[in-house]
Amino acid sequence: LCCECGQFHLLLDNHLYNFQDEVDDELICHICLQPLLQPMDTPCGHTYCFKCLENFMQEYNFCPMDRKKLSFQQCHKSSLLVRNLLDKLVVLCPFKADCQQTMQRCELEAHLQNRCPGFKKYKSELQRKKNPISKGKEDPPTKAETTPPKDPEVPSGGSSLVAESSAAAVVSLGTAEPGLVNPAFEETEEGENLPQRTSLVAETTTIEIHREDPEEELGMRIVGGKDTPLGNIVVQEVLRDSVIAADGRIAPGDHILEVNGVNISSVTHCQAVSFLRHPGPVLHLMVLQEKGFSNKTAQQDSSSTNREVIHVTLIKRERSEPLGIKLIRKTDEAGIFILDLLEGGLAAKNGKLSRNDRVLSINGQDLRQGTPEAAAQIIQTSDSRVNFVVLRQPGMQLSDPVEDGSTSNSSSSSSSSNGGSPVHHRRRPDQNHYRRKSNYQKKTVAIKKEPKESLGITIGGGRDNKNKLPIYVTSVQPIGCLFRDGRIKRGDVLLSINGIDLTHLNYYEAVSALKSNAASHSVTLKALEIVSLNSTELSLDIKEQGFSWSPLWISWLGLPSYLHCCQDIVLSKGNLESWGFSIVGGFEESKGNQPFFIKTIVPGTPAFRDRKLKCGDEIVAVNGVPAIGMSNSELIPMLKEQRNKVTLTVVSWPGSLV
Numbered sequence: 001l002c003c004e005c006g007q008f009h010l011l012l013d014n015h016l017y018n019f020q021d022e023v024d025d026e027l028i029c030h031i032c033l034q035p036l037l038q039p040m041d042t043p044c045g046h047t048y049c050f051k052c053l054e055n056f057m058q059e060y061n062f063c064p065m066d067r068k069k070l071s072f073q074q075c076h077k078s079s080l081l082v083r084n085l086l087d088k089l090v091v092l093c094p095f096k097a098d099c100q101q102t103m104q105r106c107e108l109e110a111h112l113q114n115r116c117p118g119f120k121k122y123k124s125e126l127q128r129k130k131n132p133i134s135k136g137k138e139d140p141p142t143k144a145e146t147t148p149p150k151d152p153e154v155p156s157g158g159s160s161l162v163a164e165s166s167a168a169a170v171v172s173l174g175t176a177e178p179g180l181v182n183p184a185f186e187e188t189e190e191g192e193n194l195p196q197r198t199s200l201v202a203e204t205t206t207i208e209i210h211r212e213d214p215e216e217e218l219g220m221r222i223v224g225g226k227d228t229p230l231g232n233i234v235v236q237e238v239l240r241d242s243v244i245a246a247d248g249r250i251a252p253g254d255h256i257l258e259v260n261g262v263n264i265s266s267v268t269h270c271q272a273v274s275f276l277r278h279p280g281p282v283l284h285l286m287v288l289q290e291k292g293f294s295n296k297t298a299q300q301d302s303s304s305t306n307r308e309v310i311h312v313t314l315i316k317r318e319r320s321e322p323l324g325i326k327l328i329r330k331t332d333e334a335g336i337f338i339l340d341l342l343e344g345g346l347a348a349k350n351g352k353l354s355r356n357d358r359v360l361s362i363n364g365q366d367l368r369q370g371t372p373e374a375a376a377q378i379i380q381t382s383d384s385r386v387n388f389v390v391l392r393q394p395g396m397q398l399s400d401p402v403e404d405g406s407t408s409n410s411s412s413s414s415s416s417s418n419g420g421s422p423v424h425h426r427r428r429p430d431q432n433h434y435r436r437k438s439n440y441q442k443k444t445v446a447i448k449k450e451p452k453e454s455l456g457i458t459i460g461g462g463r464d465n466k467n468k469l470p471i472y473v474t475s476v477q478p479i480g481c482l483f484r485d486g487r488i489k490r491g492d493v494l495l496s497i498n499g500i501d502l503t504h505l506n507y508y509e510a511v512s513a514l515k516s517n518a519a520s521h522s523v524t525l526k527a528l529e530i531v532s533l534n535s536t537e538l539s540l541d542i543k544e545q546g547f548s549w550s551p552l553w554i555s556w557l558g559l560p561s562y563l564h565c566c567q568d569i570v571l572s573k574g575n576l577e578s579w580g581f582s583i584v585g586g587f588e589e590s591k592g593n594q595p596f597f598i599k600t601i602v603p604g605t606p607a608f609r610d611r612k613l614k615c616g617d618e619i620v621a622v623n624g625v626p627a628i629g630m631s632n633s634e635l636i637p638m639l640k641e642q643r644n645k646v647t648l649t650v651v652s653w654p655g656s657l658v
Contacts, residue, residue: 456480
C-alpha cells in the first residue's frame, strides 16, 4: 500500500487517485490517460506525466502525440500555474468505508498521515499482524553455536552503517530520526515510525551482450575502481544508439561485478576499462541493479535447516561510532543480509561476521522479518555492546578483515568515515583543495616554426562542453611542428598559447586562438602533462582498438582545482522523501583527505528525477559550505539537516568510454 496516495500500485508506477469530478481533457496525460502527475512539457507543445514520459523515452526517441523527434533532456517542468491546477483537483479519500472526506490532491498525503481514521485503522491492523518484538529475548535458533566476543578494536576508518545494496557508505538523506541511516522511515506526529517506503532492493543479473562487430564500442561510460573511493565499477552513462542502449537492460548506477566470468569488483579503474574494451562477439556481464524502494510484504521465514547460528558481539567506543556494515533485503528471501563489511570498520576488524550472513536478531530484538532500517535504528541507538545473532550456510567462510574477499560486490576502498575519531577537534587543513596528490605536471614548450606551418594537433573539451572540461589534446598529427618537437602529447591539458589563457574558453574560441597564434614565427605553449602512467594505462593509451579517444575518468581526478568548473545542483523533496543518493570518500586518518563522490542514485527519488546528478560526481560544497577536510560522518548530518531543499556544488567528470 502506498503511503502517499493510499492505494496499491507498483513501486515505479504513478500514484492512483479517485477524483470527485471528471477532469478536463487538457489536464490528462495521453500516455496513461490519467490526470497529470509531475507534468513535463515537450518542445512540440505536449504535456505528459514525468514517469510516463521517462519510461516512454527509454524505448523511443519521438513524441507520443505527433511523433516528432524528441529527447528527455529537451523537456522541462510545466508552469507553476498548471501544477497548481493539478494539485487543486478534488479527490476522495481511498478509505471510503471509514472516511468520506474529500480534499485537494496535494492534501491527500497529509490527510492520510495525520487525520484519516481509515488509514490509522489500517496501520493498527498491520502492526497486530506483525510478530511482536520482545526485548531481551534471543531468537530460538535451530542449532546453537556460541562464539565468544573478541576484544574491542579501534577502527581506523569504518563507514556509517548503511541500509541498502550499494557498496558505499549510504547517506541517511532526509530522515527525521537523527541516528537512522536509511531514509525509509520518518517520525509521524503520533511518534510512531511509519515506513513510508520499505527497504531498497537490489538484484544481481547476468546480461549477455551481442555485437555484430566484435570491436564495436559498448557505448557506456564507467567510473570507480579499487584505486578510488568509489570502490566498485559503476555505470555513469549509457550513450544513445549504442550497443548497450539497444539492449536496454543496463542503466546508469548499475554496478558491474563480472566481465566474461572475471570478477572486476576489486580491480583498478584501468583494469576494468581494459576488460570491458576487450573485443568479442558476445560479452557476459554480471551487474548489481538497485530497483528502488520495495513495498513487498516479507515472505515466510525460509528454512534454516543445516545452517549454523553464530553469536557475535561488537563493542563501540562511543555511541555514534559506525560498525561499517552494509545490509540489504533480497527479493527472493525474507529478512536482512550482510552485503559487505567496510575495510577498516569495526565489524571487518572483528572478523566474525561474514558476507551473506542473515541477521536473526540484534540486541535481542527479532529481525527475522525485519528491515535494514530497523537494524540501523537498533545499532545506532545502542550504547556500546551490539550483540548479533546471524544464520550462516555451512561452508561460508569469514571475510578477511584486511584483504578484500572474492564476493562480487565487495569493495576494498569504500570505507569512508573516520571511524569515530574526534574530528571536531581536528584543525582543518589550510589549503584551497582537498584532493589527493596531483598526477599532472606543468611544462612550457617554446618552438620556432615557419609561419605557414600548422601546429598539427586536434583538441577536445571546452567550457561549453556538458562537463565543462579544460581544453586537452586529442591527437598529435604526424605533420606539423608539435609532432616534430615531440613534447606535446595526447592527453595534455593546454593552459595558454603565447600568453593567451585557454582555460576559460569554449571549444571554438580555443580553436580560433590556436589557429591565429600558429601563424607566428614562434609559439610558446603552456600545458599540463599526466604523469605516472602505469602499464595498464599505457597499453590503453597506445592500443585504442578503434575507440574514439578521450582521457580516462581517473586521469581527471588529479587535475588542479583551479581548472575545475563547478556547477550548483538544487534538489527539492517532500518531507517524507529521501534525497536518494549515496556518497563515499572524505577525510580518513589512514588516507588523509579524499574527494566525496556520488556512488549511487536510487530510482524514483528526487536525485533520480532531477537527472543532473551523476554517479562519480564530486561534491565540493553543500549549501555553500565547503566539504574540504570533512569526514563522511561529518557531511552526512549536514545533508540530513536539509529538509526540503539542498544545493550541491559538484564537479562532474566524464566516465571512461568502453
